[in-house]
Amino acid sequence: MNDFLSSLPLFSPFVEFAFMRRALAGCLALSLGATPIGVFLMLRRMSLAGDAMSHAILPGAAIGYLVAGLSLPAMTLGGLVAGLAVALLAGGVARNTVIKEDTSLATFYLLSLSAGVLIISLRGSSVDLLHVLFGSVLALDDPALLLLGAFASLSIVALALGLRLFVLEACDPSFLARISRLSPLAHYGFMVLLVLNLVAGFHALGTLMAVGIMILPAAAARLWVCNVGPLLLLASGTAFAGSLAGLLLSYHADLPAGPAIVLTLGATYLLSLAVGPLGPLASRWRSSWHFER
Amino acid sequence: MGARVSHFAHRRGAALLRFDNLTLGYNRHPAVHHLQGEIVSGSLLAIVGPNGAGKSTLLKAIAGELRPLQGSIDRGGLDRRQIAYLTQQATLDQTFPIVVHDFVAMGLWREIGAFLGLGRERRRRVHEAIERVGLHGLEKRPIGALSGGQLQRALFARVMLQDAPLVLLDEPYGAIDAASVRDLATLVRLWHDEGRTVIAVLHDLAHVRQEYPETLLLARELVARGETASVLTAANLQRARQLAEGHGDGTEAAICRVDRDAA
Structure with a gap:
């Protein structure tokens, strides 16, 4: 059986190399945990906020690195603290001053990002910086994989419990505020989940590309379906299929894995734009068909 | 549906909302002045008035989403979540x-x-x-x-x-056709029959005359209140327009009727 599988170019890398299997497992965790969060980022028109938050975790991870080297717990803890601090500060300033949410987030993430780069440059090299920014999906060890799995599980359970809350918060926030006391929980709970998944994603794909596995599959899936439930499933499926294809591409064409995965997901999005039933081309084609009839 | 609402039907006739010297506004600029009075349970009440009369502001305050600058609203123990509030936008x-x-x-x-x-x-x-x-x-x-x-x-x-038990509708028929208005008005009548209190901000006076037994005419202060036919008189409407315009140019904005009466 193994011999047969190894003879197929689609399977052989995963049969032969443990690091490829680990990378695939890591991507599966991210597809199940981070991608649904990306769907809600998109639905709440916060896609760029996700990007900003991914930079915000950098100084925390950097301080963890400064204190303990490339240590998983230290960098994870640092990232979580920094991400949550920026989410709370940005949310607080936006709610209590004339500064709006987007500017508020931008100010804190810029502070955070520059502090992070500064801290890394104090000790370490540009290689370390590259590791933090672009991750190392092909070097996931057992603890890292466990962390990814744990965060994904936590995220799925939280999302399942709060699904109705998150849907209503995204769809009609003032209605939610009117009928339920849980409205602040919906916002801050979501931000916590976002930070959690960004920190998980940063171990695999780095801070720059962790958002890729959130937003790209979400946007691609949105061009195919118009109901939240199917959207979540399709986005996760797309994320995993895209990661698989990206890993294979990186293996066979000898390309860096992280960018290969994100680029594959990006290609899926472009393809969806071209042929998805809710894409611009399809609607044009359909309306001309409508008028001919 | 009728059976479930009986628990608030029995209170019909008792005061559901009480306004006491209610003054509302944004950033300390009053939009509604010194409103006094009550709305009884089971009312079907239209709020009408010129643009900028404070109609939506009043509805928002009733819904508990705007703190009064002065005075108070007594909701008789009605929780904010027991109010169905359909906003304009x-x-x-x-x-x-x-x-x-x-x-x-x-x-x-x-x-x-x-x-x-x-x-x-x-x-x-x-x-x-x-x-x-x-x-x-x-x-x-x-x-x-x-x-x-x-x-x-x-x-x-x-x-x-x-x-x-309390339904607030802010210009619910803004951009919809006559058939939809007719259907939705039937629903409002049904809510009224079930004993719910319905308060609607409306512009179409013919519709108000036909559907709403009670009307509150507002022009940043109370102009008239009571049976629709006795409120929507030419004289009252004229006065409401003058009040709104008077407030609009800022000359009278600082002086309210209550203040004048007191002086």
Whole structure:
């Protein structure tokens, strides 16, 4: 059986190399945990906020690195603290001053990002910086994989419990505020989940590309379906299929894995734009068909 | 549906809302001055007045979303979540990928909260509400594909499921056709018959005369209040226009009738 599988170019890398299997497992965790969060980022028109938050975790991870080297717990803890601090500060300033949410987030993430780069440059090299920014999906060890799995599980359970809350918060926030006391929980709970998944994603794909596995599959899936439930499933499926294809591409064409995965997901999005039933081309084609009839 | 609302029907005639020297506004600029009086349970009340008269502001305050600058509103123990409030500009994201059925079902939040399932009985009520507002057959349609009138019908169905003793409607017929207005007005009459208190901000005076037994005419202060026919007189309407314009140029803005009377 193994011999047969190894003879197929689609399977052989995963049969032969443990690091490829680990990378695939890591991507599966991210597809199940981070991608649904990306769907809600998109639905709440916060896609760029996700990007900003991914930079915000950098100084925390950097301080963890400064204190303990490339240590998983230290960098994870640092990232979580920094991400949550920026989410709370940005949310607080936006709610209590004339500064709006987007500017508020931008100010804190810029502070955070520059502090992070500064801290890394104090000790370490540009290689370390590259590791933090672009991750190392092909070097996931057992603890890292466990962390990814744990965060994904936590995220799925939280999302399942709060699904109705998150849907209503995204769809009609003032209605939610009117009928339920849980409205602040919906916002801050979501931000916590976002930070959690960004920190998980940063171990695999780095801070720059962790958002890729959130937003790209979400946007691609949105061009195919118009109901939240199917959207979540399709986005996760797309994320995993895209990661698989990206890993294979990186293996066979000898390309860096992280960018290969994100680029594959990006290609899926472009393809969806071209042929998805809710894409611009399809609607044009359909309306001309409508008028001919 | 009729059976479930009997618990607030028995209070019909008792004061549901009491305004005491109520002054409302934004950033310390009053928009409604020194409102006094009460609204009894089971009322079907129209609020009319010129643009900028403070009608929406008053509704917002009744809903508990605007703190009075002065005075108070007594809601007689009515919780904010027991008020169904349909605002003029729905904050709803119409591009959100949700179908009519799920959207309308959100009206059941007070019963099922964030976690409980719908169940067969509530599913039946969702369908009934959708049918009542004339959207039967469109349950699976995304809300983004609804026309303005259809969306307003869906919003009414959601209000219906909220099963609220107090219903606030802010210009509910703003941009919809006559047939939709007729259907939705029937629903409002039904709510009234069930003993609910309905307060609606409206512009179409003919519609108010036909549908609403009571009217409150507002022009940043109370102009008249009572039976619709006795409120919507030419003299009162003229006075409301003058008051609104007077306030508009700023010369009279700082002086309220109560203040003048006191002086």
